[in-house]
Amino acid sequence: MASPIQRSTSQKRCLSSKTEVALLPTRRAIDYQAFETPYTLVFDLDDTLAHSKDDDGNFFDERPGLRDLLQLIHGKSENVIWTCGMRVYASRFVKGITYTVKQSVYPTFAHVLYRDRRWYSEENPVKPLRLLGRDYRHVLIVENNEAAVLAEDIPRAVIVPDYHGGPHDDGIPFLCELINGLYQSDGEDVESVLARSPLLRKSKKGYYYLRTI
Ligand SMILES: [Mg+2]
Numbered sequence: 001m002a003s004p005i006q007r008s009t010s011q012k013r014c015l016s017s018k019t020e021v022a023l024l025p026t027r028r029a030i031d032y033q034a035f036e037t038p039y040t041l042v043f044d045l046d047d048t049l050a051h052s053k054d055d056d057g058n059f060f061d062e063r064p065g066l067r068d069l070l071q072l073i074h075g076k077s078e079n080v081i082w083t084c085g086m087r088v089y090a091s092r093f094v095k096g097i098t099y100t101v102k103q104s105v106y107p108t109f110a111h112v113l114y115r116d117r118r119w120y121s122e123e124n125p126v127k128p129l130r131l132l133g134r135d136y137r138h139v140l141i142v143e144n145n146e147a148a149v150l151a152e153d154i155p156r157a158v159i160v161p162d163y164h165g166g167p168h169d170d171g172i173p174f175l176c177e178l179i180n181g182l183y184q185s186d187g188e189d190v191e192s193v194l195a196r197s198p199l200l201r202k203s204k205k206g207y208y209y210l211r212t213i
Helices: 009-014 066-073 087-098 151-156 171-183 190-196
Strands: 040-043 050-052 060-062 078-082 111-113 139-143 157-159 200-202 208-210
Touching: 050 087, 060 087, 066 171, 087 111, 139 151, 139 171, 139 190, 151 157, 151 190, 171 190, 171 208
Parallel strands: 040 078, 040 139, 078 111, 139 157, 157 208
Antiparallel strands: 050 060, 200 208
16 A cells, blocks of 8 residues: 655656655655566556456456466566555455465555545546656556556556456466566566567557457
8 A cells, every 4th residue: 555655856757746646655665675677567456357246346256367467476566556446445356366376575566556536536537657656667557448548658558358257368368478578678668568569459549459369
């Protein structure tokens, strides 16, 4: 969960106005020795990683391959859940989907961002990556809803097909391959890695869609 914030100079530069508040603590405020790469991976929750069967987050289908994804990203990057869901719902949901990951002193997801007034509005529920206060070059967002991605963030966003439950879905295996390639790129800009990936196709509006069979 995001903790009280001390903004560094570089973090202030990422924010576009005095009224914006960084949603994550500074990199110095958390133990970055825990992560093997410089990347910050942002994942949407609903219909991206899992499909909730109720309004409370108690019952859900894990997207097939989710456990493999969690094992892949655990400790490798700073991982963030960013959901439009409310806090109680998001917390319950995240706890439910991460129980399978092996015990560690560090959680698989370093931060969980849920609906709050620092970023969310009913009229325009987008997730501006600049509010994370991270180096853009190393930020990737995975979403099922392109409307949640701000225009300036499109080059570092991957749109996955909606997951509506059930055992037949191959989105996550493709996503794992993509993220594995990112990890092996030796800190390259996310935008460059996405631009050359054969796992993605680009729409006319510039969004990268996961190329599932
Ligand atoms: Mg979603």
